[in-house]
Amino acid sequence: MPEPDDGLVPIGRVGRPHGLDGAFFVERASEDEQRWVVGATVIVDGEPAVITLSRRAGGGRRAIRLDRAVERGAELAVPRSDLPEPGPDSYYAFELVGLTVVDESGRELGRVVTVHSGLANDNLELDAGTLVPLIEDAIREIDVEAGRVVVAAGFLGG
Structure with a gap:
C-alpha cells in the first residue's frame, strides 16, 4: 500500500478562528497529545510551522496558534x-485506507475509503458505503504489506 503523499501523515485541518490571539480550531485533530505541544513542528502547505499556543476550547476541541x-x-x-x-x-488509520477487503473465500468486497473512530470499536468504511467493524469476530487478517483485509465469511451477509 502506498504511503501518504511525500511521506506526510495528516493530523488535522485548519478550522475556524478561536479567540482574538490568532488561534484556530483544529478539525479532525489527532488524538495524540504530543502532536499539539507548544514547540512541536507541523507541516502546512509543504512548509514547517511551529505551534506557539495550544489549548482545549469549546467542547474539548483542540485549538492552536502557529x-x-x-x-x-x-x-x-x-x-x-x-x-x-x-x-x-496495531495500525495507523492511514495504513488501512486503500486496502482491498475480501471475505475468506477471496471474494472482493471493496476498498477501505476511511476509518471511523467509535466508542466501542472503530469501523472501516468501504467504497460502497458498507461499514465493517474492527472487531475480532469480523476481521480475520490485516496484511498492510499485501494490501488486504480478510473479513470473516458471511459476516457482511454475502
Whole structure:
C-alpha cells in the first residue's frame, strides 16, 4: 500500500478562528497529545510551522496558534518518520485506507475509503458505503504489506 503523499501523515485541518490571539480550531485533530505541544513542528502547505499556543476550547476541541499565518482548510501533517511504530496487531488509520477487503473465500468486497473512530470499536468504511467493524469476530487478517483485509465469511451477509 502506498504511503501518504511525500511521506506526510495528516493530523488535522485548519478550522475556524478561536479567540482574538490568532488561534484556530483544529478539525479532525489527532488524538495524540504530543502532536499539539507548544514547540512541536507541523507541516502546512509543504512548509514547517511551529505551534506557539495550544489549548482545549469549546467542547474539548483542540485549538492552536502557529508561528505563521495559514489558510483555513489547510492540512496539518507530520512526517511518517516522526510517528512511533505501532505495536503488534496495531495500525495507523492511514495504513488501512486503500486496502482491498475480501471475505475468506477471496471474494472482493471493496476498498477501505476511511476509518471511523467509535466508542466501542472503530469501523472501516468501504467504497460502497458498507461499514465493517474492527472487531475480532469480523476481521480475520490485516496484511498492510499485501494490501488486504480478510473479513470473516458471511459476516457482511454475502
